[in-house]
Amino acid sequence: MQMLAILFGVVLILWGIYRMKTDDGLFGKTQTGKNIFNLILMGEASGLGQFLGGVLFIIIAIVSFIVK
16 A cells, blocks of 8 residues: 555656746746745646645655554
């Protein structure tokens, strides 16, 4: 079950990286600024939010593997 969680976390990370490279934001001159604005505006639906969610998901899966 932990391997499935890690796999899902990797998918979230890859999708987040793709979204961070391709999404446009309303404000910001650089792509980093646009990504931060999208994170504040949309939360987990933004590329940066998905990336951070995937990292957190993998960390939780590893901790649950150690605790178990």
